[in-house]
Amino acid sequence: MSGETREPRRVVVTGIGPVTPVGIGRDAFWSALTSGHGGVSPIDSFDTEALPVHIAGQVRDFDPTTYMDRKEAKRSDRVSHFAVAAAKLAWQDAGEPEVDHARTAVMFSTGIGGLSSLIAQHLVYLEKGPDRVSPFMVPQLMPNASAGHVAMAFGFTGPNACITTACAAGCHAVGEGARWVREGYADVCIAGGTEAPILPLTVAAFSQMQALTRNPDPQTASRPFDRERDGFVLSEGACSLILEEAEHAKARGARIFAEVAGYGASADAYHITAPEPEGLGAIQAIAACLEDAGANPDDVDYINAHGTSTQLNDAAETRAIKKALGDHAHRVAVSSTKSMTGHMLGAAGAVEAAVIALTIDRGVIPPTINYRTPDDECDLDYVPNEARTADVRFALSNSFGFGGQNAVAALRRFDG
């Protein structure tokens, strides 16, 4: 034995595939976010008259058969349509590399899974009886179906899993997927999150939790960190990132958006839906992420906040950022993508990891739109209303889920 230690494997982002209410594909997505265009609109897929909320972030102009054949589309739920579309867009964005299928992993998360299929078949059961229930209901509703469909779409046989941590699921997918690559379980990982929750039952249930904004105006409803915020906007869609071992990416001349610098996770262990008021779980996750990245609080240039637009989250998250970064917190740009996309639940963390990758690559920070009235409890620089040009070398993305699960991902500019 020579006794020499191996260089740690580094992980880079080489492809980005968003399927979101603000646009499908990287260019449309980034153009909307940097020009401050929101994607919230009146719900048009069902009658909302009986519901207290009538708006959502809906993916527009989406035909699943653009990304899968008619039969596959018929046999799978909308949540998997979004996942396969996002994975294919990301893979195209990465230049459709030749890879070892056994060394290519898929980590695709969701908060809920194929709920529309479950609800539809429950109606069939009630109206027509048990022997009319579709044999496809189970493979449509199971949360891990999307990860399975993505693997089948490419024939990738590396590790495959789905982390189901509500609104943190997408960030967990990116963080844990990057660990698979860093630790050598795979050389490439398609990581992402997906959600298709815009259904009468879900709108009713989230409304009953007082989680959704009652602001009827789609343009101004999602207003993170603003004093008048009163809940989030329910949204759908998916996003995928191609995570690749750095030497693997360099060897094929891949375009590299950023390096996955670190990842931290924690639990509030406090309440099943409310955040711990001082943000202790979030502070622990941010600290763990910085330690994993070998970074100091002063290194952070930008934080893509969880920023849901609920009273509780935005105040607790602000406290957590101040505690985790100390005096530096007031020098850091903080913005919420959810001000434009609404809250894509299990997809949100993947969308927002894509945002920090693009922020580092392009040197532009997308704004928090609908920011009008400052709140004493939220006193950081939220990049209000207009994108900002900035040299961002190191950025964090925060994601906090119902259940008390927290995940924070750090990306930095790749220095070769």
Next chain:
Amino acid sequence: MEKPELQDRVCSILAEQLAVDRDKVTPDARFSEDLDADSLDLVEAVLALEEEFGVSIPEDEMESVKTVGQAVDLVASKVGASA
């Protein structure tokens, strides 16, 4: 119901349920080899036929059905179609 009409309706339903082009669904077409249908597809297709024709097709009767023509015959025997 006349059998040609019944056959046409069965074939249309199978084409829709199996997401294949209507002109591929001929009496000779084999579900597995020609129409790429797996066991879940067949269960779904039978549900649609039962719904359309108001009949009940037990699983054990479907087991021997390998082609579209056999499925047409089975449905015909249930609804009493004339040849």
